[in-house]
Amino acid sequence: MSNIDLDNLNEEQKKAVLYNEGPLLILAGAGSGKTKVLTTKIAYLIEELDISPYEILAITFTNKAALEMRERVDKMIGSVAKYIQISTFHSFGLKILRENYDKLGYSNNFVIMDSDDSLTIVKKILKNLNYDPKIYNPKAIRNKISNCKNELISPKDYERYIASDYENVVSEVYYKYEDKLKKNNAMDFDDLLLLPITLFRKHPEVLQRYQERYKYILIDEYQDTNEAQYILSKMISAKYKNICVVGDADQAIYGFRGANYKNILNFEKDYPNALSIKLEQNYRSTKTILDAANCVIKNNEKRKEKNLWSTKGEGDKITYYRAYDEKDESHYAAMEIKKLLDSGKDASDIAILYRTNAQSRVIEEELLKDNIPYRIVGGFSFYQRKEIKDLLAYLKLIFNPKDDVSFLRVINTPKRGIGLRTIEHLTEKADKEGISLFEAIDGGKEEKFKDLIISLQKVAESVTLTELIDKVLDSTGMKAELESEKSIESEVRLENLEEFKSITKAFEERMGLVSLEDFLYEVSLVNDKDEYKDSRHKVSLMTIHSVKGLEYDIVFVLGLEEGIFPHRNSLMSASETEEERRLCYVAITRAKEKLYLLNARRRVLFGEDSINPPSRFISEIDESLIDSNTKKTEEVKHINKEDVIRDEDVDYKVGDYVVHEHFGAGKVVDVTNSLVSVAFKHPYGVKKLMKNHKSLTKV
DNA sequence: CTGCGTGGCATTTTT
DNA sequence: TGCCACGCAG
Numbered sequence: 170m171s172n173i174d175l176d177n178l179n180e181e182q183k184k185a186v187l188y189n190e191g192p193l194l195i196l197a198g199a200g201s202g203k204t205k206v207l208t209t210k211i212a213y214l215i216e217e218l219d220i221s222p223y224e225i226l227a228i229t230f231t232n233k234a235a236l237e238m239r240e241r242v243d244k245m246i247g248s249v250a251k252y253i254q255i256s257t258f259h260s261f262g263l264k265i266l267r268e269n270y271d272k273l274g275y276s277n278n279f280v281i282m283d284s285d286d287s288l289t290i291v292k293k294i295l296k297n298l299n300y301d302p303k304i305y306n307p308k309a310i311r312n313k314i315s316n317c318k319n320e321l322i323s324p325k326d327y328e329r330y331i332a333s334d335y336e337n338v339v340s341e342v343y344y345k346y347e348d349k350l351k352k353n354n355a356m357d358f359d360d361l362l363l364l365p366i367t368l369f370r371k372h373p374e375v376l377q378r379y380q381e382r383y384k385y386i387l388i389d390e391y392q393d394t395n396e397a398q399y400i401l402s403k404m405i406s407a408k409y410k411n412i413c414v415v416g417d418a419d420q421a422i423y424g425f426r427g428a429n430y431k432n433i434l435n436f437e438k439d440y441p442n443a444l445s446i447k448l449e450q451n452y453r454s455t456k457t458i459l460d461a462a463n464c465v466i467k468n469n470e471k472r473k474e475k476n477l478w479s480t481k482g483e484g485d486k487i488t489y490y491r492a493y494d495e496k497d498e499s500h501y502a503a504m505e506i507k508k509l510l511d512s513g514k515d516a517s518d519i520a521i522l523y524r525t526n527a528q529s530r531v532i533e534e535e536l537l538k539d540n541i542p543y544r545i546v547g548g549f550s551f552y553q554r555k556e557i558k559d560l561l562a563y564l565k566l567i568f569n570p571k572d573d574v575s576f577l578r579v580i581n582t583p584k585r586g587i588g589l590r591t592i593e594h595l596t597e598k599a600d601k602e603g604i605s606l607f608e609a610i611d612g613g614k615e616e617k618f619k620d621l622i623i624s625l626q627k628v629a630e631s632v633t634l635t636e637l638i639d640k641v642l643d644s645t646g647m648k649a650e651l652e653s654e655k656s657i658e659s660e661v662r663l664e665n666l667e668e669f670k671s672i673t674k675a676f677e678e679r680m681g682l683v684s685l686e687d688f689l690y691e692v693s694l695v696n697d698k699d700e701y702k703d704s705r706h707k708v709s710l711m712t713i714h715s716v717k718g719l720e721y722d723i724v725f726v727l728g729l730e731e732g733i734f735p736h737r738n739s740l741m742s743a744s745e746t747e748e749e750r751r752l753c754y755v756a757i758t759r760a761k762e763k764l765y766l767l768n769a770r771r772r773v774l775f776g777e778d779s780i781n782p783p784s785r786f787i788s789e790i791d792e793s794l795i796d797s798n799t800k801k802t803e804e805v806k807h808i809n810k811e812d813v814i815r816d817e818d819v820d821y822k823v824g825d826y827v828v829h830e831h832f833g834a835g836k837v838v839d840v841t842n843s844l845v846s847v848a849f850k851h852p853y854g855v856k857k858l859m860k861n862h863k864s865l866t867k868v
Numbered sequence: 869c870t871g872c873g874t875g876g877c878a879t880t881t882t883t
Numbered sequence: 884t885g886c887c888a889c890g891c892a893g
Contacts, residue, residue: 231883259883284882302888303877358883425881525880547882588869694883714881736880752881775878776884 192440193413199758200453212245222252226383230390262361281693318359319427362397380408391416395427455484462757486796499535518722524734546711570607583650657848724760729768730781830864
């Protein structure tokens with residue numbers, strides 16, 4: 170009769186799928202099949218209850234999760250899935266704003282500032298006000314402003330609670346910051362949540378339209394919603410109250426970003442007639458892994474008891490390895506992975522998790538040495554590269570010349586002899602007349618720049634996006650500058666720009682002809698282009714925050730040391746330490762079959778040796794679950810090392826061409842005692858390698 | 869105005 | 884360790 174199979178759901182899951190009129194709370198423990206429930210529910214609404222896909226709004230935590238959810242629904246009910254609004258809160262907010270910008274006093278070419286742009290603005294404001302950035306940390310202030318916006322605290326509201334000089338400065342900056350965004354016809358990330366709420370409060374008739382349209386609302390990872398997201402979902406669901414939220418308070422890990430896990434605890438108070446369903450059967454992990462997770466999480470005081478159970482067997486014990494230092498730690502992981510791969514495991518079933526992005530480098534180096542293919546999820550994105558940001562700034566400026574941040578980024582890129590003095594002049598004039606920097610240009614060598622942008626605006630009207638990019642690279646001199654530089658660095662940059670063009674091309678093919686506008690809005694929200702990259706047969710490396718919602722057969726958690734994980738900055742507050750513990754819970758519960766917990770006796774931090782005791786989370790795990798055999802592994806390490814190391818060093822010079830077994834051809838850019846830095850083709854980039862490693866040959 | 873050298877300082881986690 | 888801000892010379 171239909172493609173929706175309810176028989177492979179358990180009773181509770183089935184109940185959750187079938188209950189669709191009125192508020193529903195699904196408390197879904199780790200690995201309890203909540204994505205399956207959500208996707209089946211959506212399919213059921215459309216296929217069985219004949220609900221139009223246009224009337225369904227599904228909110229996920231990341232763009233990747235949205236993509237995956239759409240694919241899974243598509244598999245069940247086919248291509249109508251594309252009409253469902255499945256997105257993150259931020260993209261949904263942007264959609265609303267693109268439909269209503271005028272009612273908030275913006276014009277149609279508003280731009281989105283990323284958090285780097287926000288920081289730039291804050292820095293500039295502090296400078297203008299003559300505040301010492303050493304006392305008034307720009308990042309801290311930006312975060313403070315962001316938190317305010319996520320809690321719907323306006324500059325006016327904030328001003329009322331000022332209790333110190335410091336807060337006074339924050340208040341002053343906050344006012345100016347908001348002012349600056351508005352003048353630039355720009356919004357920041359937080360505005361994408363905040364402004365829709367402002368809109369709905371000012372224009373109830375607009376809100377009504379959205380309430381009428383989205384009759385069925387589903388929200389995933391509800392424990393990580395912040396105040397703005399909470400209010401927004403409440404507003405839109407207020408009429409029909411068909412709101413289904415899914416989450417697990419034990420997995421709340423975004424408190425630092427203003428998320429409030431109490432939103433999920435309070436759901437039944439918000440909706441007294443809500444049905445609440447608990448999914449407690451874990452289908453993912455072995456009993457050993459689940460037990461370990463429970464051992465850790467039960468140490469949190471502020472927590473509701475929960476009873477996750479599994480029918481899977483005991484499985485392997487957890488391996489705990491206390492390494493000598495961070496290199497040894499990574500090396501141990503690499504050796505274990507090698508064994509796993511040799512025994513037939515696929516690399517894509519293995520993940521290495523860590524607390525901070527900075528830890529990834531050492532791990533990468535070890536994996537490189539041992540020729541283990543990997544990919545990094547999240548982390549430093551393609552879009553944060555200088556040349557890409559420059560190009561994007563040009564595109565943004567073409568789209569919206571009032572964008573002063575982009576203006577300042579490119580006015581002298583490449584060098585046009587426009588320096589500080591000119592800019593000061595321009596700023597003064599712009600401030601006095603209340604216009605943008607671009608508009609303030611009147612004569613001088615800046616005039617040429619103005620003409621350039623204006624002519625590119627004309628070009629933009631008649632060519633495709635990819636053609637426009639070519640034009641920008643040519644006419645601004647960006648390309649010429651990089652080509653004349655003839656360094657490895659500049660070659661890599663040129664390749665990145667080419668890669669960027671292939672992204673826009675793919676975008677154009679996927680969506681038909683695409684406007685600059687559509688593209689800019691898309692890239693402003695998707696910062697991890699590697700998501701599209703091939704992940705087959707590669708070990709995944711990522712922070713624990715990034716691994717949320719994913720699962721792997723084999724999981725390595727590294728850096729389990731006091732000060733690293735739990736992170737030192739969290740140790741001052743009990744609630745933050747509890748969040749670290751939830752993070753640990755998330756890490757452990759990602760593993761299906763086998764878990765490795767690693768740490769290092771000593772580790773180089775800030776270029777200094779530091780010695781850290783093992784993480785408290787290790788001692789919280791029952792000893793009977795752990796198999797600790799450090800000695801044995803140290804022997805393994807020794808034997809394996811000889812397999813891959815040559816006896817004598819090869820003499821490398823900068824400029825030499827080399828071939829690597831995995832990365833292919835490359836050029837030597839730097840040489841130290843035992844290491845060479847080699848620039849490989851995209852996507853590999855510059856890698857540090859051991860001179861005497863077998864995988865590398867001089868040509 | 870640009871380029872280079874020095875010294876101080878910092879790293880949590882991300883839509 | 885490596886990045887950024889600042890100061891100085893050309």
